[in-house]
Amino acid sequence: MPRLNFPAPELPAGADDLRREVRAFFNEALRDVPVAERALSWDACNPEFSRRMGAAGLIGMGFPHEYGGGGRSQLERFVVLEECLAVGAPTGFHWFADRQSGPLILRYGSEALKQAIIPRICRGELCFCIGMSEPDSGSDLASLRTRARRTDAGWIVNGTKVWTTNAHRAHYMIALFRTGEGGRRHEGLSQFLVDLRNTPGIRIAPIRDLAGREHFNEVHFEGALLPEDALIGAENNGWAQVMEELALERAGPERYLSCQTLFNELLRVLGDRGASAAAAAAVGAAVAQLGALRAMSLSVAAMLQAGESPNLEAAMVKDMGTRFEQSIPALAQELVDLPADPSSDALPYQQALHLMTLLAPSFSLRGGSGEILRGIIARGLGLR
Amino acid sequence: MNADLLLLDTVERLFSEQLTPEYLAEAERSGGADFLSLAQEIGLDAVLVAQEEGGYGGSWSDAFVVAEACGRYAAPGSLPEVMVSRGILGSRGTGDVPVGHVPVGHSSAEQPSLPLPAGALLRSAQMAGAAQALLERSVQYCGEREQFGRPLGRFQAVQQQLAELAGYVACMQAASQRAFAEVQRRGMPAGEEDPAWLAVAIAKCRCSELAHPVTLIAHGMHGAIGFTEEFGLQHFSRPLWRWRADYGRCSDWAQAIGRHAIARGPEATWDALTR
Numbered sequence: 001m002p003r004l005n006f007p008a009p010e011l012p013a014g015a016d017d018l019r020r021e022v023r024a025f026f027n028e029a030l031r032d033v034p035v036a037e038r039a040l041s042w043d044a045c046n047p048e049f050s051r052r053m054g055a056a057g058l059i060g061m062g063f064p065h066e067y068g069g070g071g072r073s074q075l076e077r078f079v080v081l082e083e084c085l086a087v088g089a090p091t092g093f094h095w096f097a098d099r100q101s102g103p104l105i106l107r108y109g110s111e112a113l114k115q116a117i118i119p120r121i122c123r124g125e126l127c128f129c130i131g132m133s134e135p136d137s138g139s140d141l142a143s144l145r146t147r148a149r150r151t152d153a154g155w156i157v158n159g160t161k162v163w164t165t166n167a168h169r170a171h172y173m174i175a176l177f178r179t180g181e182g183g184r185r186h187e188g189l190s191q192f193l194v195d196l197r198n199t200p201g202i203r204i205a206p207i208r209d210l211a212g213r214e215h216f217n218e219v220h221f222e223g224a225l226l227p228e229d230a231l232i233g234a235e236n237n238g239w240a241q242v243m244e245e246l247a248l249e250r251a252g253p254e255r256y257l258s259c260q261t262l263f264n265e266l267l268r269v270l271g272d273r274g275a276s277a278a279a280a281a282a283v284g285a286a287v288a289q290l291g292a293l294r295a296m297s298l299s300v301a302a303m304l305q306a307g308e309s310p311n312l313e314a315a316m317v318k319d320m321g322t323r324f325e326q327s328i329p330a331l332a333q334e335l336v337d338l339p340a341d342p343s344s345d346a347l348p349y350q351q352a353l354h355l356m357t358l359l360a361p362s363f364s365l366r367g368g369s370g371e372i373l374r375g376i377i378a379r380g381l382g383l384r
Numbered sequence: 385m386n387a388d389l390l391l392l393d394t395v396e397r398l399f400s401e402q403l404t405p406e407y408l409a410e411a412e413r414s415g416g417a418d419f420l421s422l423a424q425e426i427g428l429d430a431v432l433v434a435q436e437e438g439g440y441g442g443s444w445s446d447a448f449v450v451a452e453a454c455g456r457y458a459a460p461g462s463l464p465e466v467m468v469s470r471g472i473l474g475s476r477g478t479g480d481v482p483v484g485h486v487p488v489g490h491s492s493a494e495q496p497s498l499p500l501p502a503g504a505l506l507r508s509a510q511m512a513g514a515a516q517a518l519l520e521r522s523v524q525y526c527g528e529r530e531q532f533g534r535p536l537g538r539f540q541a542v543q544q545q546l547a548e549l550a551g552y553v554a555c556m557q558a559a560s561q562r563a564f565a566e567v568q569r570r571g572m573p574a575g576e577e578d579p580a581w582l583a584v585a586i587a588k589c590r591c592s593e594l595a596h597p598v599t600l601i602a603h604g605m606h607g608a609i610g611f612t613e614e615f616g617l618q619h620f621s622r623p624l625w626r627w628r629a630d631y632g633r634c635s636d637w638a639q640a641i642g643r644h645a646i647a648r649g650p651e652a653t654w655d656a657l658t659r
C-alpha cells in the first residue's frame with residue numbers, strides 16, 4: 001500500500017502579487033454581478049465576463065506563451081482559480097476549456113489546431129462541453145455506444161449524449177465515441193473535437209434541472225459528418241486520454257468551493273446577528289475542513305506540476321471536497337433562522353441559500369459519483 | 385516544503401528495527417524510557433536545534449517527519465515532546481516554556497507540557513502518523529482475512545469503508561504538514577493573532593475530529609481480533625483517543641476559529657486561509 005504523503009508546497013515568488021492583482025480585478029469586475037450569479041460561480045455562464053477575464057490574462061494561465069497563454073505554473077494557476085471561486089466569479093463559460101479541453105488539445109492536437117483554438121480559449125471567446133455520459137452509460141462510462149464510423153468522407157456519428165453541460169451554448173464538444181469493433185470495452189474508444197455550430201446532423205435539446213434552470217442537454221448525433229482530422233490523439237486510445245483528463249478535473253479547488261458565496265454570506269449574517277458558542281464552533285469546524293481540503297488540493301497541484309499522476313490523491317480531494325461543499329446549505333439552515341428566498345430583494349444570504357440547496361445534490365455526481373471515486377481510491381490502495 | 389530524505393531514512397531504519405511488536409508490548413509495562421535514549425544517541429531530539437549549538441539544524445518539516453513516525457510506529461516515551469521543547473528553547477532543553485494565552489486544553493499527565501500551539505502542532509503529526517498506521521494495517525488485514533470464501537477487501541462495502549478511511553488519513557496528513565510548513569515560514573504562534581495560528585488550529589481541529597471515524601472504521605474492519613490486547617491495534621487507536629483531547633479538543637479549536645471568522649468576516653477569513 002502506498003504511504004499517503006501530502007507535502008505542503010511553497011507558493012512561487014510571484015504568487016502574492018498575482019493574488020493581489022486578481023483581487024483588485026474582481027473587486028472592480030464583480031461590482032454589478034448579482035448574488036444569484038455569484039452564488040453559482042463556475043456553474044454560471046457569462047460570456048461577457050469571460051472575455052473580460054481573458055483580456056486581463058486570467059484564462060489559460062498555464063498554457064504556453066506562444067499560444068496566448070500565461071506560461072505560469074500549476075501553483076500560480078491554482079491561486080487564480082481559488083480567487084475566482086472565493087468571490088463567485090461567473091466562470092462557467094470558459095471553465096471546461098481552461099481546465100481540461102485546452103490542456104487536452106495542447107497535448108494531443110495538431111499544430112494547426114493548437115494555433116486555431118488555444119489563443120481563442122485564452123481570450124475567453126470559446127465555450128467547450130464534455131460529451132461523455134449517455135442514457136445507458138453513466139458510472140459505467142466504458143459501456144458507451146455512440147459510434148463514429150470511418151468513411152472516405154470523414155467520420156459519421158450516430159448516437160446520443162446526455163447531461164452535457166453547456167452544449168446549447170458551446171462552440172465545441174470534446175466527445176468520447178466508440179470507434180473499434182469487439183475487443184475489450186475500454187479499447188475501441190476515441191476522442192473527437194466536434195464543431196457544434198457548423199456540423200449538420202446534431203440536435204441539442206436542453207434539459208431543465210430541478211430548479212428550473214437549463215444548463216445540461218441531450219445531444220443527438222444523427223448521421224453527423226465530422227472531418228477526418230476531428231480525431232484527437234490516437235484512434236482507440238480514448239480511454240487512457242479521458243483518465244488523464246479526469247485527474248485534472250477532480251483535484252481542483254472547485255471541488256470544495258462550490259458553495260463559497262453562500263458560506264461568505266453566512267459569515268456576514270452571523271456577524272450581523274451574533275452567533276452562539278455552538279454556532280461559532282460549527283462555523284469553525286467548516287473553516288477547518290476548508291483549510292484542510294485546500295492543503296490537500298494544493299499538494300496535488302504541486303504533484304501535477306512535478307509531472308506525477310496523482311489519480312488516487314485527486315479522487316480523495318473530489319470525494320472529501322464535494323461532501324464538504326454539499327454540507328454547507330444544511331449547516332447554514334441550522335445556524336440562521338432565515339428562509340431560502342429567490343426573490344431579488346431578499347438578503348443575498350437567502351438568495352444564495354435557495355440556489356445552493358437545490359444545486360448541492362449535483363456536486364457529488366458531476367465528474368464521477370462518490371461510490372465510483374471510492375472505488376478508484378480502493379484500487380489505489382491495492383484492494384481491487 | 386520538503387523534508388530531508390536522509391533524516392527520513394534514518395528515522396525509518398531506527399524505528400522499524402527497534403519498535404517491534406515485542407518491544408511495544410514490553411514498553412507498555414516498562415514505559416519504554418530507553419527509546420528516548422536510543423533516539424538521543426543519534427540526535428533525533430535535537431532535530432530543531434541549530435548546528436552551531438550542536439543540533440541537527442533541521443526545519444519544522446523535518447520535525448514533522450520525526451513526530452509523524454513516532455505516531456506511526458507507536459514510539460513510547462517523550463521523544464516528540466523533548467524534540468519540540470528543545471526546538472523552542474534551543475540547547476537549553478526543557479524548562480520554563482512560555483505559554484500561549486489561548487485558555488484551552490492540557491497535556492496528558494505523564495508528558496512534559498508544551499505551550500498550547502506547539503503541543504497542538506506536535507499532536508497533529510503524531511495523530512496523522514497513528515492514523516496512517518491504522519490505515520496500513522486495515523488494508524493489509526482485509527487483504528488477508530477471508531470470509532464467505534474471499535478476502536474481505538474484495539467486498540465493495542469493505543472497499544468503500546477503507547477508501548473513506550484513507551480520505552480521512554489524507555486529510556490529517558495534509559493539514560498537519562501544512563501547519564508545520566506555516567510554522568517554519570512564519571514562526572511558532574504564541575497566540576491567536578499570530579500568522580501561523582490558523583494553520584495549527586486547523587490541523588489540531590481536523591485531527592481531533594477525525595480520530596473518531598478513523599478508529600471506528602479501523603477497528604470495525606478488524607473485527608474481534610483488533611479488540612484484543614495481543615493484536616496491537618490498540619497501540620495506535622488508544623493514543624488517538626487520548627491525543628484528541630490534548631492541547632485543545634476539536635470543539636475548542638473550532639470555536640476559536642469560528643469566533644474569528646465571524647468577527648472578521650468573509651474577506652479577512654479567506655485572506656487568513658490563503659496568506
Ligand SMILES: Cc1cc2nc3c(=O)[nH]c(=O)nc-3n(C[C@H](O)[C@H](O)[C@H](O)COP(=O)(O)OP(=O)(O)OC[C@H]3O[C@@H](n4cnc5c(N)ncnc54)[C@H](O)[C@@H]3O)c2cc1C
Nearest residue numbers: 130131132133138139163164165362365366367368369371
Ligand atoms: C449537473 C450535472 C452536470 C453534468 N455534466 C456532464 C457533462 O458535462 N458531461 C458528461 O458527460 N456528463 C455530465 N454529467 C453526468 C455525470 O457524469 C453522471 O451523472 C455520473 O457519471 C453518474 O452517472 P449516472 O447519472 O448515470 O448515474 P448512475 O451511474 O446510474 O449511478 C446512480 C447511483 O448508483 C451508484 N453506482 C453506479 N454504479 C455503481 C457501482 N458499480 N458500485 C456502486 N455504486 C454504483 C452511483 O454512485 C450513483 O450513486 C453531469 C451530471 C450532473 C448531475
